[in-house]
Amino acid sequence: QLIRLEGTLDTAELSKAFRRLIQRHENLRTSFELIDEEPVQKIAASSDFELEQWTAGEELDESIRKFIRPFALDQAPLFRAGLIKVKPDEHILMMDMHHIITDGVSQSILIHDFMQLYSGKSLPPIKLSYKDFAEWQQSKKMVRAADKQFWNNEFAEEAPVLELPTDFKRPQVRKYEGDTFRFDIRPEQTVILEYIAKQENTTMFNMLFAIFYVLLAKLSNQKDVVVGITTAGRQDADLENVIGMFVNTLPLRQRIDGKQSFRAFLRQVQKKTLQGLDHQAYSYEELLDDIKVERNTS
Numbered sequence: 001q002l003i004r005l006e007g008t009l010d011t012a013e014l015s016k017a018f019r020r021l022i023q024r025h026e027n028l029r030t031s032f033e034l035i036d037e038e039p040v041q042k043i044a045a046s047s048d049f050e051l052e053q054w055t056a057g058e059e060l061d062e063s064i065r066k067f068i069r070p071f072a073l074d075q076a077p078l079f080r081a082g083l084i085k086v087k088p089d090e091h092i093l094m095m096d097m098h099h100i101i102t103d104g105v106s107q108s109i110l111i112h113d114f115m116q117l118y119s120g121k122s123l124p125p126i127k128l129s130y131k132d133f134a135e136w137q138q139s140k141k142m143v144r145a146a147d148k149q150f151w152n153n154e155f156a157e158e159a160p161v162l163e164l165p166t167d168f169k170r171p172q173v174r175k176y177e178g179d180t181f182r183f184d185i186r187p188e189q190t191v192i193l194e195y196i197a198k199q200e201n202t203t204m205f206n207m208l209f210a211i212f213y214v215l216l217a218k219l220s221n222q223k224d225v226v227v228g229i230t231t232a233g234r235q236d237a238d239l240e241n242v243i244g245m246f247v248n249t250l251p252l253r254q255r256i257d258g259k260q261s262f263r264a265f266l267r268q269v270q271k272k273t274l275q276g277l278d279h280q281a282y283s284y285e286e287l288l289d290d291i292k293v294e295r296n297t298s
Contacts (some may be wrong), residue, residue: 018049027101028076042076047076064083078097101243128238133242150279159251203270213260225253
């Protein structure tokens with residue numbers, strides 16, 4: 001993350017705020033070591049955090065590139081911060097965290113807590129830590145038998161690979177060299193979609209999700225389509241202020257019947273989405289092990 005700061009900046013107080021932040025959140029003091037070929041989470045009592053600082057010249061982009069570099073998972077913290085002085089009253093604050101200790105919600109928590117600490121404000125204690133969640137998850141206490149049964153029933157029949165009509169064959173090893181196409185839906189189209197969603201007592205998410213399923217079904221000429229969505233995975237209110245990787249993936253499977261009306265299919269999508277969310281405590285990785293999905297590097 002890059003944040004432009006304008007105004008007088010107290011770098012000593014900035015460093016102090018980061019050290020307090022790292023002391024507050026165990027994940028910012030966490031590393032991972034292999035013991036008997038198994039990764040083990042280790043939490044340091046303290047951290048040798050140092051704020052990296054540069055003075056910007058013409059090589060501003062070069063300073064940013066040097067800041068972004070690999071982490072060693074067995075060396076905490078898996079978090080770094082850097083400050084580039086552009087002018088006396090203008091700085092660029094850079095923050096980098098390994099994804100193993102963070103998710104999207106965590107980024108908001110980090111920024112909120114950091115701003116509070118830099119302003120000299122106190123924060124309420126955190127009731128739970130990520131290791132509590134990890135222990136809870138490993139003990140299976142958070143996974144009801146109904147959750148496992150639901151997902152295993154969903155994939156009792158093997159799910160087909162979505163075969164989209166692409167220009168080239170799939171490479172042997174998957175690559176990430178694609179592009180992003182952005183577009184806007186016209187206001188009059190949005191009004192119609194919102195009207196249909198309101199009539200069916202559903203959300204715009206489910207409306208667009210249903211449209212996406214239909215698009216994939218038509219492009220692939222397949223009637224059985226699986227699309228993954230992510231959930232925050234913070235079902236306990238005491239986890240709302242904890243930094244960590246909680247995200248889970250829900251593979252939602254829909255069977256598209258060409259004789260079905262779109263409104264009926266929309267209701268079907270809403271029902272399956274709600275069911276998936278009700279059973280979100282079961283991890284995607286465990287499901288893959290259960291149904292013995294054949295791994296394919298392409």
